[in-house]
Amino acid sequence: MIGSHQVQAASREHVDLMVSDLSGVTGVLEEVATMWRRAELFPPLAAATSPSNLQQAAGRLTGLLSVLPDTGSAEWQVLGSSAAAQLAELADNVVIAARMAGDRHVGDAEMWEVIQDRLRPVRERLRRLIAEFGERQGEEPCARNPGG
Numbered sequence: 413m414i415g416s417h418q419v420q421a422a423s424r425e426h427v428d429l430m431v432s433d434l435s436g437v438t439g440v441l442e443e444v445a446t447m448w449r450r451a452e453l454f455p456p457l458a459a460a461t462s463p464s465n466l467q468q469a470a471g472r473l474t475g476l477l478s479v480l481p482d483t484g485s486a487e488w489q490v491l492g493s494s495a496a497a498q499l500a501e502l503a504d505n506v507v508i509a510a511r512m513a514g515d516r517h518v519g520d521a522e523m524w525e526v527i528q529d530r531l532r533p534v535r536e537r538l539r540r541l542i543a544e545f546g547e548r549q550g551e552e553p554c555a556r557n558p559g560g
Contacts, residue, residue: 423541
C-alpha cells in the first residue's frame, strides 16, 4: 500500500506541473492584453473573456490547485470539483476570446493556440489527480469534467 506521504508527494508533483503551465498561460495572456490595447480592442471590463480577467481566473485556479496536496479528504472533494469547474470555465472563455480576437484580425491567433496548448496538460493532470483521489477514497471521481 502506498503511504500518505507518497500520495501527497505525487499530488504535489502534479500540482507543480499544472501551476507551471498556468504561469505560462498567464504570461501569454499578458502579451495578448498588450496586443489588444494596441489594436484598441476593448471588451467590456467585466467580460470574462478579456485577457486581464482570464489572467485573474488563471491566478485563482493556481491558488486553488496549490492547496490541494495539503488538503484533507473531505475538503479535497470540494476543492477538486471547484478546480475542475474553474478550469472548464477558463478553457471555455479562452476559446470565446480567441474567436472574438480572430474576427478582428488582431494578429494573436498563435498566442491563443499556445494558451490552449498549455491548458491541455493542466486538464489531463487534473483529471488524473481527481481520478487518483477517487480511487484512494473508494468513491467515484469528481463528476465535473475539467476543461472539456
